[in-house]
Amino acid sequence: MSEVPHCYRHPGAETGIRCARCERPICTDCMVDASVGFQCPDCVRGGGGTGHSRTADQPRTLAGGRITGGDPHLVTHLLIGANLLVFLVAQIVPRFIDETVLIGLAFDPALGRVVGVADGEWYRLLSSMFLHEQIWHIAGNMLLLWFLGVGLEEQLGRVRFLVLYLLSGLAGGALTYLLAAQNQSSLGASGAVYGLLGATVVLLRRLDRDLRPVLALVALNLVITFFWENIAWQAHIGGLVAGVLISYAMINGPRERRGLVQWGTCGAVLALSVLLMVLRTSALS
Known part of the structure; x- marks a missing residue:
């Protein structure tokens, strides 16, 4: 004992x-x-x-990140601001969404040319993470980003929280690119937000807190994922799995090898995401 x-x-x-x-x-x-x-x-x-x-x-922080002065939720605020700014630009600039949405390979009549990640437009995997078309879409994602982000950023630290967000979104985009139809477009911060959702489960379990509210939120969002029309379920699942893996390494990694475990896991998630992109691009080329 x-x-x-x-x-x-x-x-x-x-x-x-x-x-x-x-x-x-x-x-x-x-x-x-x-x-x-x-x-x-x-x-x-x-x-x-x-x-x-x-x-x-x-x-x-709990994950070993350095605690700095100033706004403890700075990255959360900046991410929300970036998403809102891109949303505003998309409402003003014609064909902005066509130029930045995640799509495998297709001919776009509005642009008059072939577009897609497989055509060399790899930036779409990142730009689509900040792209929203409907007000309800961005409102829902930003509400969850604020609700989940403030606690996670405090416990992970700014850098680790930002890495968690971006890698979760990238993993969701990579899985969408791999499995969705090549002419199916996808956009939104949902993959990254689902990564935060998975990380919140890991964090609350580590702190021995009541998991029932957040598990109910996960269940509700999974129901929406699979039963709501026109939702890229691949982005949600990819982001959720990546968020759980990354946050588990950050929060539960051994103290004596904390950096190696944390950044090694992040590197593995990034490498796997890139591998999925390369495989899909090879199949479409």
Whole structure:
């Protein structure tokens, strides 16, 4: 039987709670309620406790990211702003959507030429992640991005959160490109948002929080994915799976090899996404 840890500030107090940032054991007298999980007094003050190295004393997120000053949800705000800006441009600029939507290979009458990723327009895999056509589409995605992003960004840190978002969206786009009909277009941040949804499940499980609300949200979105018309289910599933894999490595990776596990997993997801793109391009060429 493993020994029950003791609070780092009160050695006589047994506890099963750990700080969401530095992971030191904390008792009920020391824990400070945060937006996601509990934090120790030292991390709340932005410092470290005694008996730790200077590096360990630097405030870190649960995933090991550096905690910086300023807006703790900066990346979430910037991503929402980028999506809204692209949406506005799409409403104003003629044929902007035709030039940026994800599509395998097809002749576009509006542009008068063949378009698609297989025709060398690889940028569509990225641009389509920020592209929305209907107001309800962007409203739903941005609401979920805000709801899920604020907690994840706090626990992962800015860089890791941004990487999670972009790789989830790219994985969703790659699976769509691989499996969808070559002339079927796809757009939206749903793949990236589904990655955040999967990451939230991993995070709440790590923090031993009630999973029922988020699992109900996952179930609802999967029902919409498979029973709502004109939805690219491949983007949703690809993003969800990528989000779970990446977040699990970021949140549950061993502390002594944390960087290797985290960035190695991100590299593997990126490599697999690129492989799917290359295979599809070869099939369409």
